[in-house]
Amino acid sequence: MYEPGSLTQRLRRHSNDFCVRVLAEAVLRPLTPDQAALLHTEQGYCREVLLLCDGVPWVYATSLYSSATQAALPALGGLGSRALGELMFEAPDLQRTPFELARLDSRAYHRLAARAGLTTAAPATGPWARRSALSTGLARVLVTELFLPASAPYQETVS
Template sequence: MTTEFYPTPAFPVSEALQWSPPQQFELTAEQADWLLYEGSLTQRLKEVGGNFSVKLLGQQVLEPTPEEKQRLNLNCNVVVREVLLYCDKQPWVFARSLFSPSAEQASTLNLQQLGNQSLGESLFARSDLHCGDIEVAVVGGEHPVAQLNQRWFQKSHTLLGRRRMFSTAGEQLLVSEIFLEPSSLYSASETFRRNKRS
């Protein structure tokens, strides 16, 4: 079982983050290669290593953060879906997706039945998918996902995440992904700063 060494955290995990355009950060080539990747992250993880899998942490209607509510332009609760993406039996990415209850009910999107399947793989299979601009966030050590990373991998440092809006079938989905310790973003450098010109 993929959860044998990585106990499932209580849902929901994530908290608010400050998202900014990637130009405001000084990223290494490796970090930019992953954070600014335009294609399906699921497909890329499958290419990196075998035994790709998804662990559903939870999916239910909850109140989003004020910033998420503004970003989605919704004044109601939304469906929050949080998962871990595993590569070679280690969690590489924590992902948080938000969408309206109407999107969850839409039979064409099949969001209710996803379970331990990849949302990204489902989205990128759609011909009408529109991908928004990528945003980047630094995840400080006090953030629940960073604390989870420290507990699992005994590494205490800030993490990097990315986010973008997807539009399909008349619905919008806000998807954020935080890269965990096993990913290659942190192998060369653990330093990422805001660009002084921003």
């Protein structure tokens, strides 16, 4: 959970077939007060994805960024099925804020699972999520990653 490097690279090491399934890309407004403070804006762009290893969803992730970040890093708008980590971790000046960790309660997990089309049951203790901001130059992206029960990183946290 606390590994500072690229989650994409870590997932690739655990998988023969890693892929990104885009669930949604949209303008999000208003942002929550803490999101607005971290991104220095009242509205942002939101990208929701599932990260799959060998066809199994391991991570549900969201990325939020401002129009200023979109202008500074135009490739964000055309990621398609490319992982955000592949873009951000190419930057030599990449900085990451410390991780914030939380467990999702079962009600929130069921709402998210329905939205993402997941059929796995929520674990009894609720899955772990982490959040941090990635910055390079003028670009700042707030990333939240929810480790789903099938994922190796999730299994490592409960064992």
